[in-house]
Structure formats: structure tokens, C-alpha cells
Amino acid sequence: MVLCNNHTLTNLNLEYNYLSDEAGIALAMALSKNITLMYLNLKNNRLSYKAVIVLAEALCKNTTLTNLCLGDLRYNDLGESAGKTLAEALCKNTTLTNLNLSDNKLGESAGKALAEALCKNTTLTNLNLYSNNLGESAGKAPLAEALCKNTTLTNLDLRSNELGESSRKALAEALCKNTTLTNLDLGNDQLGESAGKALAEALYKNNILTDLRLFNNKLGELAGIALAEALCKHTTLTNLNLNINKLGELAGIVLAEALCKNTTLTNLNLNCNELGEPTGNALAEALCKNTTLTNLNLSSNEMFGESTAKALAEALCKNTALTNLNLSYYKLGESAGIALAEALCKNTMKEPIWVNQKEKHWQKLYAKILR
Numbered sequence: 614m615v616l617c618n619n620h621t622l623t624n625l626n627l628e629y630n631y632l633s634d635e636a637g638i639a640l641a642m643a644l645s646k647n648i649t650l651m652y653l654n655l656k657n658n659r660l661s662y663k664a665v666i667v668l669a670e671a672l673c674k675n676t677t678l679t680n681l682c683l684g685d686l687r688y689n690d691l692g693e694s695a696g697k698t699l700a701e702a703l704c705k706n707t708t709l710t711n712l713n714l715s716d717n718k719l720g721e722s723a724g725k726a727l728a729e730a731l732c733k734n735t736t737l738t739n740l741n742l743y744s745n746n747l748g749e750s751a752g753k754a755p756l757a758e759a760l761c762k763n764t765t766l767t768n769l770d771l772r773s774n775e776l777g778e779s780s781r782k783a784l785a786e787a788l789c790k791n792t793t794l795t796n797l798d799l800g801n802d803q804l805g806e807s808a809g810k811a812l813a814e815a816l817y818k819n820n821i822l823t824d825l826r827l828f829n830n831k832l833g834e835l836a837g838i839a840l841a842e843a844l845c846k847h848t849t850l851t852n853l854n855l856n857i858n859k860l861g862e863l864a865g866i867v868l869a870e871a872l873c874k875n876t877t878l879t880n881l882n883l884n885c886n887e888l889g890e891p892t893g894n895a896l897a898e899a900l901c902k903n904t905t906l907t908n909l910n911l912s913s914n915e916m917f918g919e920s921t922a923k924a925l926a927e928a929l930c931k932n933t934a935l936t937n938l939n940l941s942y943y944k945l946g947e948s949a950g951i952a953l954a955e956a957l958c959k960n961t962m963k964e965p966i967w968v969n970q971k972e973k974h975w976q977k978l979y980a981k982i983l984r
Contacts, residue, residue: 616643616650624652628682637664644671644678652680656713658689665695669702676708684715684741696723696745703730703737710736715743715770724751724774731759731766738765743798744773752780752802760787760794768796772826781808788815788822796824800854809836809858816843816850823849828856828882837864837886844871844878852880856910865892872899872906880908884939888914893921900928900935910939922949929956 616622632640637660644650660683672678683689696719703709719727724747731737747756752774760766776784781804788794804812809832816822832840837860844850860868865888872878888911896911922945929935945953 616640617646619647620649623649625650626652626654627658628654628656630658632658632660634659634661634664638667641667641671644668645674647675648677651677653678654680654682656682656689657685660689660691662692662695662698665691665698669698672699672702672709673705675706679708680711681709682711682713683717684713684743685717689717691717691719693718693720693723696720697726700726700730703727704733706734707736711739712737713741714745715741717745719745719747721746721748721751724748725755728755728759731756732762734763735765739768740766741770742774743770747771747774747776749775749777749779752776753783756780757783757787760784761790763791764793767793769794770798771802772798772800774802776802776804778803778805778808781805781811784808785811785815788812789818791819792821795821797822798824798826799830800826800828802830804830804832806831806833806836809833810839813839813843816840816847819847820849824852825850826852826854827858828854830858832858832860834859834861834864837861838867841867841871844868845874847875848877851877853878854880854882855886856882856884858886860886860888862887862889862892865889866895868892869895869899872896873902875903876905879905881906882910883914884910885913890918890921894924897921897924897928900925900932903932904934907934908937909935912939912941912943915943919946919949922946923952926952926956929953929960932960935960 632655637655637658640655641664644653665683683691691714696714696717699714700723703712719742724742724745727742728751731740752771756771757780776799788797804827809827809830812827813836832855837855837858840853840855841864844853860883865883865886868883869892892914893911900906922940922943925938925940926949929938
């Protein structure tokens with residue numbers, strides 16, 4: 614095969630090519646001999662366990678590949694056995710830094726095997742396990758233990774794995790001990806309120822994490838308050854996604870108070886959290902004081918009204934840091950829109966505010982803003 618003899622190619626993207634197992638096996642065999650390829654994307658290629666066995670063997674021998682993408686169940690149905698085989702390869706491989714296994718139905722036992730591999734592997738920095746049915750048992754002990762021992766992983770994506778509340782304590786404790794992880798995505802993992810509170814407590818001790826994504830986890834008011842209080846003291850977190858968590862009014866107000874004290878957060882997503890006008894007014898006051906937040910998403914909090922929009926408009930006249938503000942899916946009305954338009958004429962925000970532009974008066978206002 615050409616890859617066996619080629620000595621110049623470093624990047625090969627074969628995504629969406631319906632290669633199937635025969636071609637996958639041939640590519641894997643070539644990897645055993647190739648000494649230049651660093652990036653290989655085999656996403657969506659109808660590969661199965663047969664191809665992965667050979668690929669795993671190649672990873673044990675290959676000394677140059679740093680990025681491997683096998684993501685997406687639609688055409689790469691790897692399954693549990695493939696996940697275990699790849700985990701064994703990670704124990705031996707010394708060059709791979711990025712591995713994408715997203716959406717492959719790996720299951721709990723494969724999740725445990727990969728966690729054990731992370732305890733031994735010393736090169737992997739990015740691991741994407743999005744949507745793999747890992748379940749509570751994988752998150753409760755193996756993955757948490759791996760995070761305590763691993764010293765190289767910086768990015769871990771565990772979205773949509775149904776980790777559940779029972780994983781909360783173990784993962785939170787792991788964050789207190791881990792010294793390298795900077796990006797953690799636990800979105801859509803059914804964590805619940807107690808998990809949110811445990812993670813908030815972990816933030817008091819962790820001084821490495823910069824990006825934490827907890828969207829759609831039913832955290833509730835108490836967890837929201839706990840996270841807000843943690844933000845007052847945490848000094849490294851720059852991105853926090855709390856989208857769709859039913860935080861409620863009180864948590865929203867406490868978060869606004871936290872923004873007055875926090876000096877590192879640049880991105881905050883509070884989309885769809887049942888926040889009302891008191892929260893909106895509190896956030897407006899916070900924006901007058903905060904000097905670091907650049908992106909704020911407040912969309913789909915339907916209790917916001919014209920008075921809140923006007924308060925935010927006044928805040929925009931004073932704030933010099935915010936570059937993106939999302940107020941989409943509100944019926945703010947024309948007077949609120951005019952106030953926002955006037956604020957934008959004074960504010961240095963380079964990007965327009967995201968609002969519902971379907972109504973005619975918004976079209977006129979945008980024309981004024983962009984003049």
C-alpha cells in the first residue's frame with residue numbers, strides 16, 4: 614500500500630468515505646510500517662471490531678501518529694469489544710495525544726478499560742468519549758480514579774453518558790486531586806443537584822480547570838447557588854456552561870453577585886434557566902462592575918421584560934469588556950429595542966446583540982446600529 618512507502622504525508626482525512634472493514638484493515642497494516650503520518654481521520658467509514666483489532670495492533674507499533682478520529686456511530690459501529698481492544702493499545706502506545714471515540718456505543722466495560730488505560734498512558738492529552746453509554750459504574754470509580762492518577766490529560770469530553778448522581782462524589786474528589794485537566798465536559802449526564810453541589814465544592818480546591826460544561830443536568834437552584842459562591846473564589850475558570858439547568862431566580866441573582874467579584878470568567882451560558890426580571894436587573898448591575906466577561910448568553914429566559922432590557926442597555930453604556938450578548942427568543946418590544954440600539958451606539962461591542970430579528974421593528978433598529 615502507498616502509505617507503507619510514503620515518507621512525506623503527515624495528515625490524512627478519510628472522513629465519510631464508506632471504506633468498510635477491508636480498507637480499514639489495509640490502512641491499519643500500513644500504519645504499522647508508516648513513519649511520517651501524524652493525523653488520521655476515519656470518522657464515519659462503516660468500520661467494525663474486525664478493523665479495530667488490526668488498528669489497535671498498529672497503535673502498539675506506530676511511533677508517529679498523534680491524532681486518531683474514529684468517532685460517530687452512524688457509520689463506525691465499534692462497540693464494547695473494540696473499546697476494550699483500543700484501551701489495551703493505549704497502555705502500550707507512546708505517541709498518541711488526541712483520540713476521538715465519540716458516539717460508538719462502547720458501554721460500561723469498555724469505559725472501565727479505557728479508564729484503566731488512562732492510569733498507565735503518559736501521552737494522551739485529549740480524549741473524546743461523547744455519547745458512549747458509559748453509565749454510572751464507569752464514572753463512579755474507574756474514570757474518577759484515572760483522573761486522580763493521570764498526569765497528562767487536559768481535555769475530557771464525557772457528554773451524554775448517563776453518569777448519574779452516584780458518580781458525583783468520585784468525580785468531584787478527582788477534580789480536587791487532578792493537576793492537569795483544564796477542560797471537562799459533563800453536559801447531558803443526568804448529574805442532578807447533589808452532583809452540582811459536589812462539583813462546586815471541588816472548585817474551591819481545584820486551581821487548574823478553565824472550562825467546565827454542565828449543560829442540561831437538572832442542577833436546580835441549590836447547585837446553582839453553590840457554583841455561584843465558588844466563582845467568587847475560583848481564579849482559573851474562564852468558561853462555564855449552565856445551559857438548561859432550572860437554576861431559578863435566586864441562583865440567578867447569586868450568580869450576578871458572583872460576577873461582581875470574579876475576575877477570570879469570560880464566557881457564561883445561562884440559556885433557558887427560568888430566570889426572571891430580578892435576575893436580569895441584578896445581572897445588569899453586575900455588568901456595570903465586571904471587567905472580564907466577554908460572552909453572556911441569557912436567551913430563552915422568558916420572564917425577562919422591557920425593564921430588564923432597558924437596565925441591560927444602561928449597563929452596556931458603561932461596560933467595556935462584553936463583546937457578545939445573546940437575548941434571543943424574547944418579546945422585548947420596541948422601546949426596549951430602542952434603548953439597546955442607543956446603548957450600542959455608545960458601547961464598543963464589535964458584534965451585534967443577538968435578539969429575535971423576525972419582528973419588523975428589530976430590522977429598523979439593526980439598520981440604525983450598523984450605520
